[in-house]
Amino acid sequence: MKSGSLGRYRLFRTSLRVVLIGLIGTAFWIWMKNRVERLPFYTKTQEGVLEGLGHFGQVPDFSLIERSGRNLGLADLQGKVWIANFIYTHCSDSCPLQSARMAELQKDLSEEKEPVLSLSKDVRLVSISVDPERDTPEVLSEYAKRYGADPSRWFFLTGEKEAIYHLAQGGFHLSAVEVPSEEQDASGATYIHSSRFVLVDRQGQIRGYYHSTDSEALRRLLRDVRTLLQEKT
Template sequence: MATQAPSSERRAAGGLALVAIGSILAALWYGTLRMPSARWLPDYGPVPPFRLVDQQQHAVTNAHLTGSVWVADFIFTRCAGQCPLMSGRMAQLQAAFRDEPRVRLVSLSVDPARDTPQVLADYASAYQADPARWRFLTGDIEAVRRLSQDGFHLGLSEGGTAAEPILHSVKLVLVDPQGSIRGYYDSTDAKALRQLQADARQLARRGSNGRR
């Protein structure tokens, strides 16, 4: 049976979320000043099959995302390093795509032993995540590790700092409606995030080939 995170951890997560969200409106306004034009997008291969559980305790597989453009990241809720920033960026994308229902967001926990569905639900709430648009996934650690390393080609290891004991990528990954990876974007780079928005809209509106 899943247990809730201690209230102190929830308060800490909420505080980090407020800090991360504080910059979103300004970043979103700035990002709309100039969006990159359409371009050809490379194909990095398909995301392998997976079966995980979301913050509402619903099973999620590749099939649930087929037909949607989606943006993925790897985070964990007790992270005090890059994860609050990454989740803040995802919240920014949720706001940016509010008029584009074909774009979804998926955050995968790299600490599934602690990040139960209830813990993820609390974390998602701190970022005002709409569960219909933004899913937080947890499951078997080996399945998550294979998905990160072999599926998304992103590093994942333990033994980091006290603030971030699990080392993982800060990249956001764009996946097309057929389940193929079409781009990697640095979550710390405002220009890369603007490009991600443009590329995601291009895939949603013009098909998976990413051409004009």
């Protein structure tokens, strides 16, 4: 190849490389912009706890059985701000503490203590059993009484195991696994499940996750509930 032709070829190749890099950079910037707009906004503390209200997806439609024996689904919670968690009544690990913390939230959200956070009007608590075979409505009713759960404000749900696990894993993006008997340890835990509380807005959108064992996280949960109650529907 002649020197003139070689020079033009190198110039063409360099120009083409610059153009391609520019196109790739532009495409990457557009992709990142769209991705950031779709993803929930949150920060992480050193412990890795999600902070700040975000949009973590829509809770799928479901129909489970409340401790009263009536069916309860997503439609029954529309227009309410609600806090969900997963437990089972024979649990001796995180469940008693979760339920005790829920009882504290019920008190903190009471109309007498905080009129702005009127639990009777706008906020519900929802505890869902991951052991529906043993946690019948009757069993859940007895369990709820131990924590002073107001039946009109704090719901306990059971139902088909497949539906519950689909809701936990696919809907709330939380762990919920039955432990085979041969793999159970000395604690006797028959289920592994998340101990997080999940905050859901009036439209059924997941807006936050909170460690039930972290007092600061629960204070943040109360602040976030207040924020959601003030959002326009």
